Amino acid sequence: MTPAKSEPPGVFARALSIRTSRHTELKDVTAEVEKVVRESGCAEGVCYLYVPHTTAGVLINEGADPAVARDIEATLDRLVPHAGAYLHAEGNADSHIKTALVGSSETVWIEGSALSLGRWQAIFFAEFDGPRTRELRVKVIFDRP
Amino acid sequence: MTPAKSEPPGVFARALSIRTSRHTELKDVTAEVEKVVRESGCAEGVCYLYVPHTTAGVLINEGADPAVARDIEATLDRLVPHAGAYLHAEGNADSHIKTALVGSSETVWIEGSALSLGRWQAIFFAEFDGPRTRELRVKVIFDRP
Amino acid sequence: MTPAKSEPPGVFARALSIRTSRHTELKDVTAEVEKVVRESGCAEGVCYLYVPHTTAGVLINEGADPAVARDIEATLDRLVPHAGAYLHAEGNADSHIKTALVGSSETVWIEGSALSLGRWQAIFFAEFDGPRTRELRVKVIFDRP
Numbered sequence: 001m002t003p004a005k006s007e008p009p010g011v012f013a014r015a016l017s018i019r020t021s022r023h024t025e026l027k028d029v030t031a032e033v034e035k036v037v038r039e040s041g042c043a044e045g046v047c048y049l050y051v052p053h054t055t056a057g058v059l060i061n062e063g064a065d066p067a068v069a070r071d072i073e074a075t076l077d078r079l080v081p082h083a084g085a086y087l088h089a090e091g092n093a094d095s096h097i098k099t100a101l102v103g104s105s106e107t108v109w110i111e112g113s114a115l116s117l118g119r120w121q122a123i124f125f126a127e128f129d130g131p132r133t134r135e136l137r138v139k140v141i142f143d144r145p
Numbered sequence: 146m147t148p149a150k151s152e153p154p155g156v157f158a159r160a161l162s163i164r165t166s167r168h169t170e171l172k173d174v175t176a177e178v179e180k181v182v183r184e185s186g187c188a189e190g191v192c193y194l195y196v197p198h199t200t201a202g203v204l205i206n207e208g209a210d211p212a213v214a215r216d217i218e219a220t221l222d223r224l225v226p227h228a229g230a231y232l233h234a235e236g237n238a239d240s241h242i243k244t245a246l247v248g249s250s251e252t253v254w255i256e257g258s259a260l261s262l263g264r265w266q267a268i269f270f271a272e273f274d275g276p277r278t279r280e281l282r283v284k285v286i287f288d289r290p
Numbered sequence: 291m292t293p294a295k296s297e298p299p300g301v302f303a304r305a306l307s308i309r310t311s312r313h314t315e316l317k318d319v320t321a322e323v324e325k326v327v328r329e330s331g332c333a334e335g336v337c338y339l340y341v342p343h344t345t346a347g348v349l350i351n352e353g354a355d356p357a358v359a360r361d362i363e364a365t366l367d368r369l370v371p372h373a374g375a376y377l378h379a380e381g382n383a384d385s386h387i388k389t390a391l392v393g394s395s396e397t398v399w400i401e402g403s404a405l406s407l408g409r410w411q412a413i414f415f416a417e418f419d420g421p422r423t424r425e426l427r428v429k430v431i432f433d434r435p
Binding site for chain 1: 152153155156158193195196197198199224225231232233234235238241242245246248249250252280282284286
């Protein structure tokens with residue numbers, strides 16, 4: 001977690017460090033994001049998530065059964081295989097393509113001083129070229145500064 | 146439509162109830178979202194759309210020719226078949242995966258007291274495990290509170 | 291670039307004209323978006339990108355090696371071929387479907403009066419039915435109006 005910067009009232013931003021352990025890995029980071037929201041003191045607002053990498057993204061899906069994340073990983077690996085006739089010579093063209101499909105940002109709301117996720121929803125850091133140490137940026141904008 | 150809560154000036158949020166009728170169904174909900182924008186009284190602002198489910202999402206595409214939505218549905222069903230070697234045992238792994246590809250949120254702007262959509266654009270609730278009664282959350286943040 | 295409209299303090303919006311040259315083309319528009327951010331005078335804020343078309347989107351990925359964009363284009367063309375058993379009779383069903391996968395909006399942050407992109411990240415206008423002249427909308431909301 002980066003140290004607090006000087007921020008205007010109603011804005012709170014942090015960068016989380018995420019350690020991944022597999023090449024393709026959806027890692028549940030809901031608790032880490034929730035911690036930033038609590039630390040922000042925001043009661044109602046919007047929470048922006050941003051991944052500053054080109055071979056990793058962020059998505060929201062079911063966290064209760066870990067098999068769901070495994071199925072998403074396996075399907076992305078099937079649709080965009082690691083080995084293929086790619087032009088990019090660094091051996092991770094598939095990682096870039098998966099990132100383009102999943103996306104680099106998400107927007108969640110804050111209600112009652114907590115992330116307003118659906119009952120089964122969790123936030124996943126979507127690693128497509130791990131294992132690595134990654135960054136997930138979280139920015140909170142208060143509805144009532 | 147949920148009743149109005151106490152909101153600060155410049156913020157307006159509602160949850161729409163969406164009834165879907167097929168397993169995979171892109172349902173045009175532009176009119177419902179437009180109604181929330183009108184009710185908000187917002188002239189210029191940002192309109193956030195959020196789906197709190199893990200087997201449904203939201204996307205923007207052509208609404209004029211219904212064949213476009215049918216083609217998107219059919220292609221997603223082809224790329225991520227309902228039946229497959231999935232680990233998730235509830236029979237809807239494909240629904241979760243399609244949701245990961247389409248995404249759970251969208252951001253549209255408000256200009257001149259209306260959604261600032263392109264000429265052919267419509268907002269679709271993307272059902273991937275219907276028929277069900279679903280929720281689409283709409284939040285309006287005014288540019289000038 | 292559209293002329294400046296009367297905007298409240300802390301809000302700045304422009305529409306960029308983007309000329310594409312191929313049917314499927316990821317075009318790096320980072321410099322154009324960065325120019326809008328500079329023109330806005332915003333030091334810290336949120337930058338919303340929106341594509342008002344139904345056969346083009348926006349995404350963030352690596353800009354350093356042009357092969358990455360070519361690999362993303364080729365994979366999308368492989369997953370969603372131009373020719374296929376589509377219902378939409380205008381010959382560009384694949385363009386609509388690719389747009390649904392990539393998405394119509396992105397959200398980036400502004401820090402230190404510049405786009406807060408990761409080291410290798412670039413913003414790409416994702417053309418799926420070119421060549422055409424297209425529009426990319428950019429809206430900046432200041433953290434401190």
